[in-house]
Amino acid sequence: MTSLNQQLYELSQKYIPGGVNSPVRAFKSVGGTPVFFKRGQGAYFWDVDEKSYIDYVGSWGPLILGHAHPKVVKAVQEAAQNGLSFGAPTETELEIAELLCKLLPSIEQVRLVSSGTEAGMSAIRLARGYTGRSHIIKFEGCYHGHDDALLVKAGSGALTFGHPSSAGVPAETAAHTIVLSYNDVAGLEKTFNEFGKEIAAAIVEPVAGNMNLVKAEPDFLLALRRLCTQHGSVLIFDEVMTGFRVGLECAQGLYQIKPDLTILGKVIGGGMPLAAFGGRRDIMQCLAPLGAVYQAGTLSGNPVAVAAGLATLREVQAPGFYETLAAKTQQLTQGLTVVANKYGVNFCAESVGGMFGLYFCKELPKSFADVMACDKEAFNRFFHAMLQEGIYFAPSAFEAGFVSAMHNSEDIDKTLFAAERIFSSWV
Numbered sequence: 137m138t139s140l141n142q143q144l145y146e147l148s149q150k151y152i153p154g155g156v157n158s159p160v161r162a163f164k165s166v167g168g169t170p171v172f173f174k175r176g177q178g179a180y181f182w183d184v185d186e187k188s189y190i191d192y193v194g195s196w197g198p199l200i201l202g203h204a205h206p207k208v209v210k211a212v213q214e215a216a217q218n219g220l221s222f223g224a225p226t227e228t229e230l231e232i233a234e235l236l237c238k239l240l241p242s243i244e245q246v247r248l249v250s251s252g253t254e255a256g257m258s259a260i261r262l263a264r265g266y267t268g269r270s271h272i273i274k275f276e277g278c279y280h281g282h283d284d285a286l287l288v289k290a291g292s293g294a295l296t297f298g299h300p301s302s303a304g305v306p307a308e309t310a311a312h313t314i315v316l317s318y319n320d321v322a323g324l325e326k327t328f329n330e331f332g333k334e335i336a337a338a339i340v341e342p343v344a345g346n347m348n349l350v351k352a353e354p355d356f357l358l359a360l361r362r363l364c365t366q367h368g369s370v371l372i373f374d375e376v377m378t379g380f381r382v383g384l385e386c387a388q389g390l391y392q393i394k395p396d397l398t399i400l401g402k403v404i405g406g407g408m409p410l411a412a413f414g415g416r417r418d419i420m421q422c423l424a425p426l427g428a429v430y431q432a433g434t435l436s437g438n439p440v441a442v443a444a445g446l447a448t449l450r451e452v453q454a455p456g457f458y459e460t461l462a463a464k465t466q467q468l469t470q471g472l473t474v475v476a477n478k479y480g481v482n483f484c485a486e487s488v489g490g491m492f493g494l495y496f497c498k499e500l501p502k503s504f505a506d507v508m509a510c511d512k513e514a515f516n517r518f519f520h521a522m523l524q525e526g527i528y529f530a531p532s533a534f535e536a537g538f539v540s541a542m543h544n545s546e547d548i549d550k551t552l553f554a555a556e557r558i559f560s561s562w563v
């Protein structure tokens with residue numbers, strides 16, 4: 137008899153393209169059938185056939201407090217009882233805006249939106265409106281949501297300007313986006329020397345989490361900051377993933393670099409649709425209703441989402457929160473490395489705060505090309521074997537993983553024992 141999971145997947149494909157509402161959920165990269173989940177608690181979640189899993193995806197980052205954290209759930213319930221949406225200002229929007237400005241000194245003003253995509257798209261438009269320029273720089277392997285201007289891949293050979301990486305993106309739009317290699321200072325210098333006066337913005341994930349995990353080298357981000365200042369371009373840090381995930385000061389605090397604009401999402405909504413973009417007051421004041429750059433949203437700053445975000449941000453400010461989270465995440469990455477190496481598997485791993493990367497290769501990658509050179513087949517075998525063991529990693533070799541405050545040492549040990557069973561069988 138087919139499992140309920142299989143039945144749901146088959147039926148979903150009839151009504152939803154590919155059976156999923158976001159492509160990476162489809163297991164296309166690893167093969168097999170996506171798992172349908174029905175409930176979660178803490179570090180665990182359960183599929184529709186009642187199998188439990190330790191969750192290292194955390195809804196792709198937001199669930200820093202694990203599933204259904206009692207304080208977040210209570211905040212959501214209380215907010216919902218008072219009305220789901222007003223389409224008018226609320227006191228809690230002010231509260232979260234003030235808090236974000238307090239926690240991130242680079243943010244003087246902030247606007248709330250509903251997804252990271254919206255935040256990225258709005259920040260790009262704002263930077264263009266502010267500078268009166270059209271070109272933007274992005275880096276290969278970074279993902280900033282599915283805005284047309286950002287679904288762009290590098291042009292071939294000597295071509296500077298990008299090509300659409302998705303059908304439906306006009307070539308004219310992509311032609312304004314320059315795609316450079318991550319961590320390549322020389323490429324950056326050359327591009328700014330040539331096009332500096334036309335570059336509205338450079339957008340970067342300061343720790344990339346969409347090509348597995350790749351840390352920016354400090355010199356790379358410093359050069360980016362210097363060149364943007366020198367040429368009057370807006371530096372946008374995409375902290376949708378790293379924001380309140382790598383530390384309370386986010387990646388900009390770790391690197392001690394002040395971007396002009398920051399985009400946030402995931403953790404700031406605690407599992408609800410909430411994101412934000414913010415930064416320098418003089419730039420933010422170009423937004424409607426004050427300025428000429430239009431941006432709006434029916435559900436922006438939704439009170440239920442804001443309640444979940446505030447409850448989450450309250451918890452992460454507890455003393456020692458990030459130290460404990462980082463130590464647990466390291467216990468996982470170092471443990472996996474030891475176990476893999478014991479059985480001669482080409483493997484390394486690293487983490488920043490509560491996010492991590494697992495690589496089936498010998499050395500930590502520094503660029504998209506390095507990540508692409510890792511052994512994808514080995515990852516896929518590992519992924520499926522771990523899934524059997526009840527351990528859920530991201531279903532792709534090119535995604536970062538996440539540990540929550542609810543994962544304990546026992547959960548990590550269970551993960552390491554499972555990995556040992558798997559790697560020992562590969563010998």
Ligand SMILES: Cc1ncc(COP(=O)(O)O)c(C=O)c1O
Pocket residue numbers: 196250251252253254256279280281282341345346374375376377401402411
């Ligand atoms: C770094 C980064 N920026 C932007 C986005 C887009 O956010 P959303 O999926 O909320 O639109 C993502 C999503 O994974 C992301 O990882």
